[in-house]
Amino acid sequence: MAARKRAQTATTTEQEKPKSQDPTTATTKTATTTTTSSNEPPTAPLKSKTSFILKLSLLLLAPYFYLIFHHYNIDRDLKKSILINAVLSLVGFFVTVKIIPVASRYVLRRNLFGYDINKKGTPGGTLRVPESLGIVVGIVFLVVAILFQYFNLTSDSNWLVEYNAALASICFMTLLGFVDDVLDVPWRVKLLLPSVAALPLLMAYAGHTTIIIPKPLIPYVGLEILDLGWIYKLYMGLLAVFCTNSINIHAGLNGLEVGQTVVIASAILIHNIMQIGATTDPEYKQAHAFSIYLVQPFLATSLALLSFNWYPSSVFVGDTYTYFAGMTMAVVGILGHFSETLLVFFAPQVLNFLLSLPQLSGLVPCPRHRLPRFDPKTGLLTGTNDGTLVNFTLRLLGRKSEKSLCIVLLVFQAIACCLCFALRYFLTGWYK
Ligand code: UD1
Ligand code: MG
Numbered sequence: 416m417a418a419r420k421r422a423q424t425a426t427t428t429e430q431e432k433p434k435s436q437d438p439t440t441a442t443t444k445t446a447t448t449t450t451t452s453s454n455e456p457p458t459a460p461l462k463s464k465t466s467f468i469l470k471l472s473l474l475l476l477a478p479y480f481y482l483i484f485h486h487y488n489i490d491r492d493l494k495k496s497i498l499i500n501a502v503l504s505l506v507g508f509f510v511t512v513k514i515i516p517v518a519s520r521y522v523l524r525r526n527l528f529g530y531d532i533n534k535k536g537t538p539g540g541t542l543r544v545p546e547s548l549g550i551v552v553g554i555v556f557l558v559v560a561i562l563f564q565y566f567n568l569t570s571d572s573n574w575l576v577e578y579n580a581a582l583a584s585i586c587f588m589t590l591l592g593f594v595d596d597v598l599d600v601p602w603r604v605k606l607l608l609p610s611v612a613a614l615p616l617l618m619a620y621a622g623h624t625t626i627i628i629p630k631p632l633i634p635y636v637g638l639e640i641l642d643l644g645w646i647y648k649l650y651m652g653l654l655a656v657f658c659t660n661s662i663n664i665h666a667g668l669n670g671l672e673v674g675q676t677v678v679i680a681s682a683i684l685i686h687n688i689m690q691i692g693a694t695t696d697p698e699y700k701q702a703h704a705f706s707i708y709l710v711q712p713f714l715a716t717s718l719a720l721l722s723f724n725w726y727p728s729s730v731f732v733g734d735t736y737t738y739f740a741g742m743t744m745a746v747v748g749i750l751g752h753f754s755e756t757l758l759v760f761f762a763p764q765v766l767n768f769l770l771s772l773p774q775l776s777g778l779v780p781c782p783r784h785r786l787p788r789f790d791p792k793t794g795l796l797t798g799t800n801d802g803t804l805v806n807f808t809l810r811l812l813g814r815k816s817e818k819s820l821c822i823v824l825l826v827f828q829a830i831a832c833c834l835c836f837a838l839r840y841f842l843t844g845w846y847k
Contacts, residue, residue: 458523459531459542461516461729468722475681479688487692493704499566500708504715507559511551511719519545519730527596529731532784533668533817536791544728547596549736552716553589556743557582559712567708573621574705580619581709581746585739588612588659592738605734606660612742613655616749617648624648626755629842651749658748658757659741661764663734664771665804667786668821669726673717675828676740679760680714682832683747686756689836699752706751713743726818759835763828767804774802787820796820 483489483497522528527546534540560582564575591608594600600608624647625640633639643650666672687703687710694700717740723730748757758765774781785801787809795816798809808823809815815823 456541456543458528459539459544459727459729461519461723463512463515463722463729464725465512465722467725468718471677471721472718475677476684479681479684482685482688482692487688489688489691490700493691493700496567496704497707497711500563500711503559503563503566504712507555507712508715508719511555511716512722514551514555515548515720515723515730518548518551522547531669531728532786533789533796534727534791535789537794539727540791544731546731547593547733547735548720548723548730549732549734549739550589550593552720552732552736553585553592553739555719556712556716556739557586557589559716560709563708563712574701576619577616577622577750578705578708580615581750583615584613584655584746585743587615588742589735589739592733592735595738596733596735605663606656609656609659609738609742609745610652612738613652613745616655616746617652620648620651620749622750622752631842651745651754654749654754654757655742655745657768658745658761658764659738661761661768662741662744663737664775665764665767666737667784667803668805668817668824669728670721670724670818670821671805671824672732672737672740673721673724674821674825675763676744677714677717677721678825678828678832679744680710680717682760682829682835683710683744683757684714686753686836687751690753702751703753706747706753709743709747713740726821756835756839759838760832762831762835763804763824770802770804770807772802789817790814 483494489497522545523543528543529546531540531542531544564578588609591612595605595608623642624644625642626647627640628636628638662672662676665675684707687707690703691700720730720732720736724732744757745754748754768775771785773779774785779802782801785799785803785806787796787798787806789796793814795814796809797814798806800806804824805820808827809820812823
């Protein structure tokens with residue numbers, strides 16, 4: 416299984432490491448079924464930082480609630496649907512917090528764990544950390560999103576077709592992410608998995624295939640709206656591939672995978688409510704309401720995972736979560752018709768992708784893990800030459816602890832989202 420591979424350090428390349436040639440894999444798997452637990456390395460203590468997460472949620476969601484309840488005059492029915500969805504999401508949060516410890520025991524039993532590479536050489540680096548806990552988030556999210564259809568007061572049946580196609584794509588992606596965690600798929604194959612998972616949505620998509628040209632560019636293009644036809648569907652598929660992989664490769668620090676997602680999801684919620692407040696077009700409102708109905712439970716369940724994944728991580732999220740998260744955000748961006756805005760929210764991920772290109776394209780050797788160098792004596796990380804935003808930030812700002820580096824990167828993410836709001840206002844003049 417994947418567990419022993421995850422414990423390897425950054426010296427092995429992906430190409431050098433076919434699964435069948437890993438002699439320790441079979442040993443470990445046998446060991447779990449034949450030896451006593453006294454032979455197993457200790458497990459990371461399972462602690463939920465729920466009160467910190469609740470405070471963080473208030474900080475992230477305060478502007479959103481202010482806009483819904485105070486700033487805009489939102490239709491009563493729509494507001495009611497959003498509130499019902501929010502209550503279901505809150506239940507989803509607590510259910511996820513309850514299930515993660517149970518699921519952690521199960522994944523450890525099946526030998527699905529990793530070692531914390533940024534703690535190598537300290538006692539923390541010898542602990543087994545349960546992997547793939549994103550599976551809990553994926554399942555609770557899907558249950559909430561499916562149940563919500565019963566309570567949605569504003570949706571018509573046309574929306575339900577696309578809503579369910581979106582859920583099918585997210586579900587398919589979660590499955591493929593879990594397959595990847597268990598089988599450790601070579602990453603060049605990983606790159607393609609989201610294009611398969613996006614198929615249900617691409618096939619069911621009956622919306623428009625046009626893009627709005629930003630106001631300053633209209634004189635040059637000569638059009639206000641451009642119809643892209645089938646190219647739009649290709650673009651949707653590529654967006655799904657980009658979102659999933661870019662979240663997955665901007666990773667490796669405790670809390671970073673979920674943290675970046677939580678910041679982007681909060682920005683998506685704010686963007687949606689601003690668009691609803693600023694328009695009178697019912698179809699347009701519905702598109703953004705649809706996005707809110709998916710993002711609220713997504714954010715709530717992700718925050719529950721973050722409470723266990725924040726530094727020092729009690730659980731790892733796995734590719735199950737990174738793929739699930741990327742696909743969910745791609746899907747809401749596509750069906751809410753704000754994929755261009757989404758890409759600006761993803762600015763740090765775009766930068767990380769550009770920095771990664773030489774290694775991803777094979778021009779420069781790509782180790783299995785492209786993480787910074789950890790010094791057990793000082794507890795600080797130093798940037799390596801691997802092309803990631805994590806290393807780039809360390810080279811720019813100097814050595815940092817894992818926790819403060821993660822906070823710096825999340826602040827970058829929040830700044831990117833704020834700049835996106837400003838940019839959108841400047842380009843389109845929207846948001847009243
Ligand atoms: C991607 C990155 C890889 C990075 C990894 C970290 C590329 C091409 N791949 O690989 O460089 O090292 O994500 O997630 O950019 N881990 C930690 N601390 C954490 C999170 C993860 O040490 O906070 C380690 C653990 O050993 C864990 C493993 O990373 O088991 C998970 O790696 P995985 O998600 O399988 O890596 P990839 O997504 O393939
Ligand atoms: Mg990963």
